[in-house]
Amino acid sequence: MADLARWRDLRRLARGYRGRILAAAALSLFGTLLALTQPLLARIAVDGAAAGRLPWPVIGALAALFAAQASALALARYVQAHTGETMTRDLRRDVTGHLLRVRLSVLERGRTGDLIARACGDTAAVKTLIAQSLGTGLAGLIGLIAAVGVLAWLDPWLLAAVVVLFGGSFGALLAVVRRVRIASRSAQSAEGVLLSDLERVLGGIRVVRACRAERAEADRLDSSARRAYLANLRMAGMVALSGPANDLAVSGAFLAVLLVGASRVSSGAMTLGELVGFTLAMTYLAAPVYEIFQAVSAVQQGSGALHRINEVLSLPVEGDRPIAVARVDGASRRPTPVLEFRDVWFGYEPDRPVLRGIDFTIPSRGQTALVGPSGAGKSTIFALAERFYDPDRGTVLLNGRDARWTRYAHHRATVGLVEQDCPLLAGTLRENLLYGTARPDDHELRRVLAMTGLLPVVAALPQGLDTPVGERGRRLSGGQRQRVAIARCLLSRPELILLDEPTAHLDPDSERALTATLREVSTVCSLMVIAHRSTTIRSADQILVIDAGVVTATGTHSELSRSDPYYRSLADQTPSIVRITPSPLL
């Protein structure tokens, strides 16, 4: 069954490249056929030389055949390599494109390094499989049949001796090849683990250093590297063993042919030319046998990689539903909220709900603050608002329509997200600001920079907007990164921005700058903030209190301070809220 599945995978992979594979096989076969005619001419040439006259036209034809054969085989190899490279490029495009669309809930379960290994290492392993198996294997098989035919025509008795010797060694080789497959799969997965571990360590290098865990992590990486090393070594040992076994079979067959042939020549049953012709034809038998062995061995080695690639390609992706549905809203006359949660239930794992019947509406202008203890479900509300996940029960509505029937691209263009640690990407400040947006004109860019208080920041940078921001934007301060992320979001003109406010301490100037930015932003679009600061909470037009996955209260700061005991107790526990005194403005 497993073998069948492997060949099926291989056939599916080859679909679309059949022309090139057949061209490589045809060239390879042409080369082999040219080679097979050589013994016939060689026999005439040797018999002629033995009779004392060199047949120059036959020798000339032989030389031409040698040259044509070499050219055909070189071209076949190039076509094979070209096909392998093209297929690897296409596979990588498919795997990386697929990975970018895999559902977050599925992606979060896998390990990033292993996925990188599959997208890069495994696709390269498949190239070897293609280069060594498809064209060569096919040509080898036809070449083998043709070589056997020529040998049978030359001398069936000698052929029988050859078949016995080659047959035995081929059977032994197939047994080795099976083990190669198992070793190959464990080598590929050990390399996946190694990459995952490395990615984990480099991603958290500050934590590793701060916890003085270099030694433990080095040991862990070493043991993954060792597992990959042992599996690769096992495979190399088996491949190495199979080479001499093949050579031994070839040498044994030659010796047998020369011994039996010599006695037949001396008894007059065959001429010296026939023996030379047969021996030459035998060398062309060795090549297809070796090619078939290589092909089978490559399929075994590559099938582990192909299996891992197929696993990635079968991961479920975010798919847009094909139809758009009418508004869910009733015939209400009040303005449609930009976002609404109606009795939303959601859990990352079945039977463990994190959100338990959430209801709220976000108007198309103004600022809404989400407050609540750690683990209450605030970030999860954002994840559903951004459609990283869909609710298990209930409905998320975007501008009055069930979000499940909206295209992901449209939804995320309408709802922008600025996360708390707002990582930027390596590149210049300009590239980060324009990431994912249509190129705005200079006036628009200046307006957004002014609104987010970034103009003085840009002016102070050595190359202005073209200053590189470093890996994950580390060359900017936390507050600056936050404002760049808000500016990036604003440039794509969303109707609602979700903002996870930074918890790290901001100095009074930065805090004032952020508050002013948020005020400005909430005049051009709606803003929903997971709020950790008194200033943000106090200036919000609406506050949602979240506790254990439920909205326990809704109102302004002064209303909640008066009416909601839980909000007051939350304020008592949270220093930043303790300081809040009811604002005369509220």
Ligand SMILES: Nc1ncnc2c1ncn2[C@@H]1O[C@H](COP(=O)(O)OP(=O)(O)OP(=O)(O)O)[C@@H](O)[C@H]1O
């Ligand atoms: N990706 C995830 N997979 C599984 N469980 C998760 C995931 N993200 C969050 N959780 C769990 O869901 C619950 C709510 O987490 P969430 O991050 O929404 O809370 P929060 O209110 O934003 O907390 P904080 O203020 O500390 O960020 C927690 O129990 C958390 O362990």
